[in-house]
Amino acid sequence: MATVSLRQVRKAFGAVEVVHGVDLEIADGEFVVLVGPSGCGKSTILRMVAGLEDVTAGEIAIDGVVVNERDPKDRDIAMVFQDYALYPHMSVAENMAFSLRYRGVSRPEIRRRVEAAAAILDIAHLLDRRPRELSGGQRQRVAMGRAIVRDPKVFLFDEPLSNLDAKLRVQMRTEIKRLRDRLRATTIYVTHDQVEAMTLADRIVVMQGGHIQQLGTPEEIYDAPATTFVAGFMGAPAMNLLPGTIANGAAVLPGGTAIPLPPESHGYEGEALVVGLRPERLIYLPQGAASDRPVIDAPAVVVEPLGSETLVTLDLAGEALHAKVPPRSVRRPGERVRLAIAPDSVHLFDRATGRRL
Numbered sequence: 001m002a003t004v005s006l007r008q009v010r011k012a013f014g015a016v017e018v019v020h021g022v023d024l025e026i027a028d029g030e031f032v033v034l035v036g037p038s039g040c041g042k043s044t045i046l047r048m049v050a051g052l053e054d055v056t057a058g059e060i061a062i063d064g065v066v067v068n069e070r071d072p073k074d075r076d077i078a079m080v081f082q083d084y085a086l087y088p089h090m091s092v093a094e095n096m097a098f099s100l101r102y103r104g105v106s107r108p109e110i111r112r113r114v115e116a117a118a119a120i121l122d123i124a125h126l127l128d129r130r131p132r133e134l135s136g137g138q139r140q141r142v143a144m145g146r147a148i149v150r151d152p153k154v155f156l157f158d159e160p161l162s163n164l165d166a167k168l169r170v171q172m173r174t175e176i177k178r179l180r181d182r183l184r185a186t187t188i189y190v191t192h193d194q195v196e197a198m199t200l201a202d203r204i205v206v207m208q209g210g211h212i213q214q215l216g217t218p219e220e221i222y223d224a225p226a227t228t229f230v231a232g233f234m235g236a237p238a239m240n241l242l243p244g245t246i247a248n249g250a251a252v253l254p255g256g257t258a259i260p261l262p263p264e265s266h267g268y269e270g271e272a273l274v275v276g277l278r279p280e281r282l283i284y285l286p287q288g289a290a291s292d293r294p295v296i297d298a299p300a301v302v303v304e305p306l307g308s309e310t311l312v313t314l315d316l317a318g319e320a321l322h323a324k325v326p327p328r329s330v331r332r333p334g335e336r337v338r339l340a341i342a343p344d345s346v347h348l349f350d351r352a353t354g355r356r357l
Contacts (some may be wrong), residue, residue: 002063002076002186003028004049004155009058011044019044021058027211031180031187035197042190043158049188050079050156055267058089063153078147079156082163084139086131086146093127096146113149120182121145121175135199137168144179157189161196173199175255194234198222206230224347228274228354231347237279237311237322243351244275251275251346254317259294259346268348268357276347277321279311284325285338293340296321300335312337 011019019041026032034042047053049060051072055197059066067075093114098134100110118124131139140160147155160167160176177200180187191197197204198218198273206213206221206229214226221290226230233238245252246268250258253275268269285291302313312330314321314337323339330337348357 003061004154004186004188005059005061005064006023006045007050007059007061008047009045009060010056011041011048011053012056017056017150018210019048021211022212024205024212024215026186029184029186031189031200031202032205032327033070033189033191033197033201034184034202034205034207035191035194037192040207041210042205042207043333044186046079046156046158046190048156049075050077051075076153077156078150078152078154079158079162080140080143080147082161084131084143084163084280086139086142088131091128092123092134093131095131095142096127096149099146099150110149113151114145117145117148119192120148120179128196135168136164137172139171140255141175144176144321148179148183151187155185155187157187159191160189161193169193169196176200195236204234206233208233224356225276226356228349231276231349235278239347240277240279241349242275242277242316242319242321244273245272246270251348253296254319255296255298256317257294257296259341261346261348262350263344265348265357272351273357274349274351274354276349277341278345279322280322280324281342281345283340283342284323284329285340286329287336287338289338291340293342296339296341297336298355300330300333300337303330303333303335314339 006022006024007024009019010017034045036042044053048055051070052156060068062075087184095112097110118127121144123141126138156181161172163244164172173196189200201218203215203217204221205215208229214221214230221234228241232241242253244253250260252258298316301315305310308327310325310327310330312323312325
């Protein structure tokens with residue numbers, strides 16, 4: 001186990017800087033997920049921690065020791081890649097044991113570690129097979145087992161589930177969560193999938209354009225996104241981000257719905273802002289039902305039944321508004337839909353900077 005520290009870490013490819021002065025402290029045994037769109041710098045950071053990319057500026061320390069000049073093999077890390085990176089001519093057991101043999105570990109110790117990791121990952125019955133005889137999920141388990149047997153200070157995962165189909169991703173996400181709870185190892189996990197980030201992380205690092213947009217627990221990221229980017233990226237479906245203004249102590253949405261705001265928001269009177277509303281926090285109202293909360297009344301333009309719920313998109317004076325409503329409550333485009341807004345579920349952002357107010 002170990003701590004990991006990034007201090008003003010920068011990375012440039014030629015004249016193009018892709019990571020801009022990142023500071024990050026990861027505690028011993030912590031599971032931290034780097035999440036963001038393609039090209040945001042998250043995999044580059046992981047590769048710099050692993051020693052697969054040189055650091056242009058700044059320091060990376062593992063367990064308090066700066067490792068900038070150390071080779072990957074001397075950093076005591078283990079990395080799991082998205083493409084498994086298994087040797088096709090070796091059995092599962094041989095793949096898992098390869099790095100231990102390279103390091104001169106004794107045969108009895110290798111056997112003990114391989115069998116223990118195989119038991120944890122439920123692949124003991126696969127040890128004699130070749131990678132071509134395995135499913136995608138089984139191959140990823142083998143890749144994880146190869147990392148576990150090394151007993152490294154730090155585990156690094158580079159989008160390990162991106163090559164799996166939807167059903168396998170859910171299954172493997174559960175397996176990784178069980179593994180995390182069992183090993184409690186220091187782990188850095190990179191993904192573009194915000195569901196993986198929310199379900200796996202102790203803390204989430206949301207990145208955009210080589211900068212950290214927000215660092216916090218899944219609950220902090222979801223409940224209080226720091227910017228419109230974080231608000232729009234974290235959540236499924238994404239948060240609605242609507243132009244609005246503050247007038248008479250209320251946030252006024254397109255179409256005129258006014259949402260009363262607490263007194264501390266009144267200092268922004270007359271300002272243009274962005275109003276954030278999560279689709280799952282909007283409350284469906286049957287036609288004719290009364291409400292003591294602000295109400296949106298608009299036509300549906302898209303209806304997506306999912307069985308347990310229905311996703312609807314409304315036309316709110318030219319702006320798209322997405323909501324989750326009960327199944328079969330809205331059946332076709334053109335129907336009027338009424339949604340109540342709980343004032344404590346409203347998020348306000350500065351329209352010019354995108355920062356949370």
